[in-house]
Amino acid sequence: MAIIEVRxxxxxxxxxxxxxxxxxxxxxxxxxxxxxxxxxxxxTTVECVExxxxxxxxxxxxxxxxxxxxxxxxxxxxGAQLQESELQPKLTVREALELYSALYPRPVDWRPLAxxxxxxxxxxxxxxxxxxxxxxxLFIALALIGGPRVVVLDELTTGLDPRARRxxxxxxxxxxxxxxxxxxxxHFMEEAQRLCDRVAVIDEGRLAALDTPSGLIARxxxxxxxxxxxxxxxxxxxxxxxxDVMSVAAPGGRVVIHGSDDTVNxxxxxxxxxxxxxxxxxxxxxxxDDAFLDITAGQDRTAPAxxxxxxxxxxxxRPNAPHTPxxxx
Amino acid sequence: xxxxxxxxxxxRPSPAAAVLRxxxxxxxxxxxxxxxxxLLLPTVLLVILGLIPGFREAxxxxxxxxxxxxxxPVAVLLALTMAGMQAMPPILTGYRERGILxxxxxxxxxxxxxxxxQLVLLGGGALFSALLAVAVGRIAFGVALPGRPxxxxxxxxxxxxxxxxxxxxxxxxxxxxxxxQALGAVTLFPSMFTAGVWLPVxxxxxxxxTIVEYTPLGAASQTLDQAARGAFPGLVHLGVxxxxxxxxxxxxARWFRWQ
Numbered sequence: 001m002a003i004i005e006v007r008x009x010x011x012x013x014x015x016x017x018x019x020x021x022x023x024x025x026x027x028x029x030x031x032x033x034x035x036x037x038x039x040x041x042x043x044t045t046v047e048c049v050e051x052x053x054x055x056x057x058x059x060x061x062x063x064x065x066x067x068x069x070x071x072x073x074x075x076x077x078x079g080a081q082l083q084e085s086e087l088q089p090k091l092t093v094r095e096a097l098e099l100y101s102a103l104y105p106r107p108v109d110w111r112p113l114a115x116x117x118x119x120x121x122x123x124x125x126x127x128x129x130x131x132x133x134x135x136x137x138l139f140i141a142l143a144l145i146g147g148p149r150v151v152v153l154d155e156l157t158t159g160l161d162p163r164a165r166r167x168x169x170x171x172x173x174x175x176x177x178x179x180x181x182x183x184x185x186x187h188f189m190e191e192a193q194r195l196c197d198r199v200a201v202i203d204e205g206r207l208a209a210l211d212t213p214s215g216l217i218a219r220x221x222x223x224x225x226x227x228x229x230x231x232x233x234x235x236x237x238x239x240x241x242x243x244d245v246m247s248v249a250a251p252g253g254r255v256v257i258h259g260s261d262d263t264v265n266x267x268x269x270x271x272x273x274x275x276x277x278x279x280x281x282x283x284x285x286x287x288x289d290d291a292f293l294d295i296t297a298g299q300d301r302t303a304p305a306x307x308x309x310x311x312x313x314x315x316x317x318r319p320n321a322p323h324t325p326x327x328x329x
Numbered sequence: 330x331x332x333x334x335x336x337x338x339x340x341r342p343s344p345a346a347a348v349l350r351x352x353x354x355x356x357x358x359x360x361x362x363x364x365x366x367x368l369l370l371p372t373v374l375l376v377i378l379g380l381i382p383g384f385r386e387a388x389x390x391x392x393x394x395x396x397x398x399x400x401x402p403v404a405v406l407l408a409l410t411m412a413g414m415q416a417m418p419p420i421l422t423g424y425r426e427r428g429i430l431x432x433x434x435x436x437x438x439x440x441x442x443x444x445x446x447q448l449v450l451l452g453g454g455a456l457f458s459a460l461l462a463v464a465v466g467r468i469a470f471g472v473a474l475p476g477r478p479x480x481x482x483x484x485x486x487x488x489x490x491x492x493x494x495x496x497x498x499x500x501x502x503x504x505x506x507x508x509x510q511a512l513g514a515v516t517l518f519p520s521m522f523t524a525g526v527w528l529p530v531x532x533x534x535x536x537x538x539t540i541v542e543y544t545p546l547g548a549a550s551q552t553l554d555q556a557a558r559g560a561f562p563g564l565v566h567l568g569v570x571x572x573x574x575x576x577x578x579x580x581x582a583r584w585f586r587w588q
Contacts, residue, residue, distance in 0.1 A: 050435055052588070072437050080435040085428030088351075090359040095351060102347030103436040146436065 003028040003150050003181050004049060009058035011044050018044045020205035021058075028149070031172065031182040033196035033213075035189070037296060041205040042185045043083055046152050049183065050080050063149065076105065079143035081136070083154040083185075089128035093119055093138055096127065097145065104146035117141050117171065133164030140171060150181040157191060169195055189289040199288075203296040213288050220291035226257045226267055228278035234270075242266040246294065254280075258290060344438045345445070352446040356420075357454070367412045367454045371404040372462045379470045391532060398473070399529035401466040402553040406488060406524035406546050408458035412451040413492030414499065414520060415513050420447060421500035422509035431588045440587050448493065455489050476559025480552075484562045487570045488549035494577035495520075495545065501585040523547040530554070542566065545573035 004026035011019040019041040026032040034042045047053040048060055051067030051074055060067055067074045087096055097110040097119075114120055117137040122130065130138065136156055143151045153172070157165040165188075172195055176182055186192055192199050193213045201209040201216070209216055217223055234255065239248045244260035257263060264283055271278050342350065357364045375397075378384055384396035391399065421444065424430050430440035466472035475481035495516065503509035521527070523544040530541055530550040541547035548569035552562035 052431060052434055075435060075437045078435075080432075082428060082432055082435070085432045087427075087429060087432070088355055088424070089427075090355055091351065095354070099347055099351045100436065102342050103344045103433075103438045105437065142432075 001028050002026065003063055004032075004183065005059070005061040006045070006049065007059040009045060009048060009060065010056045011041075011048060011053065012056055017205050019048070019055075022200075022202060022205070022207050023058075024200045024207065024210055026150070026181060026183055028181050029176070029179060030197040031176050031184055031195050033192040033199040034183070034185045034202060035187065035192050035199050035292060036202035036208075038187065040202045042187075042202055043154055045202065046154055046183060046185055050078065050152055051075075076146060077149045079146055079148035079151040081139040081143045081151070081153045081156060083158075085139070086135075087127040087138075089126065091127050092124050093127070093130070094123040096138060097123075097141060100142045100145045106147055107145050108147045110141065110145060113141050113144060116174070118167075131164075132159050133161070133167065136160065136164075136168060137171070140168075140175075144175070144180070148180065150183060151175065152183045152185070154185040155187070156184070157186070157188065165191070189287060189292055193288040201292060201295050209295045216295065217286055217288060217291045220286065220294040223286050223291070224258070224260055224264060225284045225286050225290065226259065226264055226282070227254060227284075228271075228281040229254045230271070231277040231279070234274070234276065238270070239267075242270065258286065345442055348438065348442045349446045349449065352443065353450055356416075356447075356450050363416045367408065367416055367451065368458050368461070370411060371408040371458055372465050374407065375400055375404040375462050375466060376469065379466075385470060396529075397466070397470050399525070399531055399554075401463060401472050402550055402557060403525045403529055404462035404466070405459040405485065405553060406492075406550060407521065407526060408462060409455045409489045409492040409549075410517065410520045410524060410546070412455035412458070413489070413494075413496035414516055417447055417451050417493065417496040418499040418503060418509035418513050419506050421497075422503045423506035425500075425586065425588065426504070426506055428588070434587065452489055452493060455492070456485065459485060459489075473557070475557045477556045477561055480561045481556035484549065484552035484556050484567070484570075487567060487574065488546070488553065491545040491549060491570050491574040491577065492520075494574045494581060497581035497585070498577050501581040501583075519544075520546055523550075525550050543569055545570055545577075548573075 002025040006025070007023050009019050009022045010017065022041070022045055024032075034045060036042045044053060048055045049062065049067060051071045054068050062074050062078055065074050067078075091099070093114070097114060101107040101110050114123065117140060119134070119137055119141065122134055125134075127135070127138070140151075140153070140156070143153070156172075157168050160168065169191065172182060172184065176195075182195075184192070184195060196213060198210065198212055199216060200207055209219075211219065230253075233250075233253075236248055236250070239245060239255070239257060242257075242259065243262045243266050245263055246258040248258075249256045257267060259267075357368075378400050379397045384400075387393050387395055424443060430443060433440040433443060463472075463474065467474050496513075499509055499512045499516065503512050523530070523541050524546040525531075525533075530538060530547055531554055533541060538547075542551055548566040551566045552570065555562045555566070
């Protein structure tokens with residue numbers, strides 16, 4: 001059963017469309033990711049789901065309720081962690097948990113919740129003195145305190161160190177295992193790949209793709225990555241001419257080619273023909289990172305992985321790239 | 330609603346009470362500077378002035394009254410200014426800027442519960458501080474209690490409303506906590522002047538007094554003084570304070586943003 005339904009959502013600020021006809025449904029019990037570059041409209045979309053923003057048009061239902069018209073009833077079953085939100089600096093963790101418990105008609109007991117989130121030792125610490133990871137764990141606790149059926153987590157792990165990020169992923173898996181649906185906004189591919197059952201890729205306010213992480217990778221035109229260190233340099237145009245090649249890069253003498261299974265055979269044939277030895281030849285499945293860049297190719301702005309930007313631009317220039325800039329106009 | 334809701338609501342504090350209790354603790358226990366400036370500063374000022382011997386002597390130029398008699402209403406207005414225009418704007422703007430009001434919007438409780446809590450706590454704190462100044466004036470320096478307690482209370486509540494409405498307007502137009510502090514500081518000196526901190530309104534030269542009487546705190550000063558002397562406060566001065574309160578509140582409501 002769909003717990004969240006978004007149909008043709010549109011929202012503009014000052015005449016500039018930020019969300020431009022997005023539709024998706026989230027099934028009860030899944031972790032649903034919303035992935036996209038900065039400024040793609042991810043946060044605006046979930047803020048409409050939370051009832052914090054009023055859509056210009058489109059339909060949103062949370063368990064059949066309208067988040068704006070039935071706002072209070074929606075708050076009973078949807079918990080939220082907001083991007084860049086804080087608490088009163090001098091409020092202690094315990095006071096925050098007690099206060100937010102009191103705001104809900106049927107809250108869960110905050111003590112086991114605090115233990116599960118590792119906040120036991122921090123109950124008397126003021127919000128301003130918490131580390132980034134501790135603040136985020138507190139916000140997860142506050143999102144869960146009302147006993148919701150669905151939680152919205154917006155850029156939860158942004159700004160956390162890798163250790164805290166992995167701990168947080170574990171917590172999200174535990175939330176999912178407890179039967180709560182998770183709507184996760186992120187721009188970390190690794191996070192989406194590890195946690196999400198399905199991912200909606202939003203780009204420039206539109207839904208660019210919606211699939212499982214492995215589905216997104218498989219359908220991208222550069223699903224295979226071939227890398228090797230050739231015994232002598234190879235001419236790039238020759239590599240580009242091989243079948244299904246999406247991009248070629250040679251950082252520090254190591255050649256990295258994004259393509260398909262056909263590309264692998266062609267590369268090996270080419271190497272043999274030129275009598276070039278390939279050291280440390282690796283053939284791997286592309287990551288969600290690669291699929292994401294492929295899906296959102298053609299953008300000339302900050303991509304999350306800086307070192308891949310050049311590839312994305314390369315891909316955009318290729319005639320078979322799925323979204324050329326011309327198509328978007 | 331269902332039986333579980335009623336049962337679980339039994340011993341738990343209501344949402345509004347929980348918000349009020351939390352905010353009271355943060356305001357008066359965790360922010361000593363606010364507690365001191367709102368609750369005690371006006372009375373401390375009154376005591377310092379009262380320790381100056383000349384201020385305790387009847388002055389023919391003041392119609393036989395003493396300087397300290399005139400400074401009790403000044404201390405009262407200072408208490409209202411400190412609470413409404415100094416303490417409140419940075420709190421509300423900071424809560425908006427930090428997303429605290431937005432965070433509360435995702436719960437079953439409206440963020441207006443926060444605003445109401447601040448109004449109750451700071452309004453209550455201001456009235457307490459004002460009455461403390463009146464009591465200390467009476468006990469320490471023999472300043473007569475208001476001759477018209479009902480009229481005095483009316484004037485006091487109206488004056489508090491005007492100071493708070495000005496504070497709300499500052500909270501509404503300031504985008505950042507620092508801006509709210511700066512606007513509060515900019516309005517502090519004109520407010521203190523019109524409240525008569527440097528020169529009690531009743532001793533101002535005629536033209537200046539006429540102008541000051543049309544400011545919210547200048548008019549309030551006159552109503553408090555009249556009620557203290559046993560007359561019912563003049564309707565014109567009451568009307569001026571009330572009109573300011575309505576206009577400032579309407580402007581604040583027009584521009585206030587929860588996020």
